[in-house]
Amino acid sequence: QKEVEQNSGPLSVPEGAIASLNCTYSDRGSQSFFWYRQYSGKSPELIMSIYSNGDKEDGRFTAQLNKASQYVSLLIRDSQPSDSATYLCAVTYMRFGAGTRLTVKP
Amino acid sequence: NAGVTQTPKFRILKIGQSMTLQCTQDMNHNYMYWYRQDPGMGLKLIYYSVGAGITDKGEVPNGYNVSRSTTEDFPLRLELAAPSQTSVYFCAARISDTQYFGPGTRLTVL
Numbered sequence: 541q542k543e544v545e546q547n548s549g550p551l552s553v554p555e556g557a558i559a560s561l562n563c564t565y566s567d568r569g570s571q572s573f574f575w576y577r578q579y580s581g582k583s584p585e586l587i588m589s590i591y592s593n594g595d596k597e598d599g600r601f602t603a604q605l606n607k608a609s610q611y612v613s614l615l616i617r618d619s620q621p622s623d624s625a626t627y628l629c630a631v632t633y634m635r636f637g638a639g640t641r642l643t644v645k646p
Numbered sequence: 647n648a649g650v651t652q653t654p655k656f657r658i659l660k661i662g663q664s665m666t667l668q669c670t671q672d673m674n675h676n677y678m679y680w681y682r683q684d685p686g687m688g689l690k691l692i693y694y695s696v697g698a699g700i701t702d703k704g705e706v707p708n709g710y711n712v713s714r715s716t717t718e719d720f721p722l723r724l725e726l727a728a729p730s731q732t733s734v735y736f737c738a739a740r741i742s743d744t745q746y747f748g749p750g751t752r753l754t755v756l
Contacts, residue, residue, distance in 0.1 A: 548686075583747035583748060583750050584689070584736070584747050586745060589743045589744075628688055628689070630688075633691070634704065636681075636689040636690070639688050
């Protein structure tokens with residue numbers, strides 16, 4: 541069974557802090573990784589994609605990939621209350637984690 | 647949700663009934679997907695399509711069928727609805743590495 545595991549949370553951080561979201565996957569041959577944000581009652585929207593080991597930055601978001609450890613993470617700097625949502629990790633377009641609920645407190 | 651529409655938004659079915667969830671995209675994307683999302687869970691892939699006339703099973707295809715006669719439409723058919731199919735269903739279309747999701751259909755089977 542090819543799995544994608546995330547800490548279910550909830551994760552709570554104060555406004556302005558760094559939120560760190562983690563994801564591990566079991567299929568060592570996976571090549572593409574994605575982070576989605578999903579507000580309550582809404583559909584997922586893509587935040588970041590990453591394919592190579594290392595870091596990829598886009599504004600306040602940084603995705604980190606370590607294929608040897610089968611680990612992908614998302615850092616959100618200067619967290620805002622509007623970042624409060626569930627964050628889904630996906631490996632290819634086929635498998636999603638259960639999501640981590642993030643709350644940013646003003 | 648721009649470009650991907652789903653109907654209906656809500657539906658209640660009785661056990662054993664059938665229905666078709668509609669999905670239409672106006673972006674001319676070849677790749678389309680159907681997922682289901684149970685409460686507190688991630689998305690599970692039901693079926694996907696890489697183009698008109700080509701479909702393939704995902705992780706949880708049992709109890710569902712799809713067709714892709716045009717690039718725009720990718721309907722999902724539920725035959726003999728069961729309570730285990732109570733879920734939120736999302737359709738998505740993809741170009742390059744970006745998936746665009748529809749607003750979802752909330753289905754309850756009683």
